[in-house]
Amino acid sequence: MKKINWIDITLIVFVLGGILVILLKVGGNQSTGGDVSMEMNQASIVIKVDNVREATVSSLKIDEPLVSDETNSFVGRIIDLEAIPYKDKIETLDGNLVFAEVPERYTIFVTVNANLLERDAGYYADGISEIKINSDFRFYTKHVITSGKIERIDWP
Amino acid sequence: MKVIDRKGILFNKISVVDLAIVLMIVVLGLVAWSYFGNTSTTTSNRIPVQYVYETTDVPKSFTEQIEIGGNVYNSNKNSYVGVVVDLDVQPYLMAVPDLSEGVFKNQLVKDRYIVRITIQADSVQDNYHIWVNQENIKVGAMFPIKGKGFASYGYVVGIKEGIQ
Numbered sequence: 030m031k032k033i034n035w036i037d038i039t040l041i042v043f044v045l046g047g048i049l050v051i052l053l054k055v056g057g058n059q060s061t062g063g064d065v066s067m068e069m070n071q072a073s074i075v076i077k078v079d080n081v082r083e084a085t086v087s088s089l090k091i092d093e094p095l096v097s098d099e100t101n102s103f104v105g106r107i108i109d110l111e112a113i114p115y116k117d118k119i120e121t122l123d124g125n126l127v128f129a130e131v132p133e134r135y136t137i138f139v140t141v142n143a144n145l146l147e148r149d150a151g152y153y154a155d156g157i158s159e160i161k162i163n164s165d166f167r168f169y170t171k172h173v174i175t176s177g178k179i180e181r182i183d184w185p
Numbered sequence: 186m187k188v189i190d191r192k193g194i195l196f197n198k199i200s201v202v203d204l205a206i207v208l209m210i211v212v213l214g215l216v217a218w219s220y221f222g223n224t225s226t227t228t229s230n231r232i233p234v235q236y237v238y239e240t241t242d243v244p245k246s247f248t249e250q251i252e253i254g255g256n257v258y259n260s261n262k263n264s265y266v267g268v269v270v271d272l273d274v275q276p277y278l279m280a281v282p283d284l285s286e287g288v289f290k291n292q293l294v295k296d297r298y299i300v301r302i303t304i305q306a307d308s309v310q311d312n313y314h315i316w317v318n319q320e321n322i323k324v325g326a327m328f329p330i331k332g333k334g335f336a337s338y339g340y341v342v343g344i345k346e347g348i349q
Binding site for chain 1: 209
C-alpha cells in the first residue's frame, strides 16, 4: 500500500473537521445526553408583526411561501392573514397607561402551515429554522421582508 | 493492467487515499449545499418591474433634485437600481402622542416632506426574490439611494409587476 504522507494526513484532518462542523451546525441544538426524539409534525405557526404600514399588509398573500431570513430556508406556506390597527402605549398626564391606535399602522397575524421537526432542544421548521414562542423572527416572501415575534404554535 | 497495484494506485493513475479524499470533499459539498444553499428553484429572464421607494423627513431642496428619467443607484454598492418614472411629494406627517387625551395624532412637520419615487428597472425573478442587479426588491427592504443631485435612506413600500 502507498505510504500515507503528512499532506494526506493534514487533508484527512481538514475533511473530518469539516464533517464535524456540519454535523454540529445541523444537529447543533440537540442535547448530548438522553434520548433524541426526531419527529416531523404539521403545525400552524402564528407570527405577530407589529407596527407596519398598509403596504406590508397588502403585499402579504395567502398561499405564498414564507422563508426564514436567518437560515434562508423554507418555513411554510401562509394560510391566514389578519390585520388589526396597531396600538402603542401612552402615559397620560394623569398618570394612566393607555393603549392607543397609531394612525396608518397595523399589527398583522401571519399564520404559516409548517412541518416541524421535534428535537429535545426544540422545534425546527423543515428541520432547520428554530421556532420558539416569543422569539424574534425575521422572514421574507417574494414581495415582503419584515420581522415579528412568534406568537404561538397551534398543533392539530 | 491491474485495477489496483501494491502501492494502492488505481489504474496506474490515482491513489486510493486521494480518491477517498476527493469523494469525501464532494459529499461534504453536497451536504453543505443541501442545508445552506439557495432556496431558489426557478429563475426567469429579465422582467420589467416598478417599485415605490419612500424616503421621509426630507427638505424641499431634496425633492427638487429628483428628475423623471434620471438614473438611481444604491449609494453603498454604487450599483444601478433603476430609472425614475414617477414622483409623489407629500407633507411629512408624524404620529405623536397627545398626553392629555391619550391618543396618537398626526402632526404636520413644517418644511419637511415624504417623497415616494417610482423606479422602473429590469429584474431577475425566482420563487422567492426579485433582483435588480444586486438589490433584493421587497416591501420593507431598506437601502440607500443616490441620483445625480440627491442621496437618502428609505424603504421599498410597493411593487408593481406586469409592466410592459
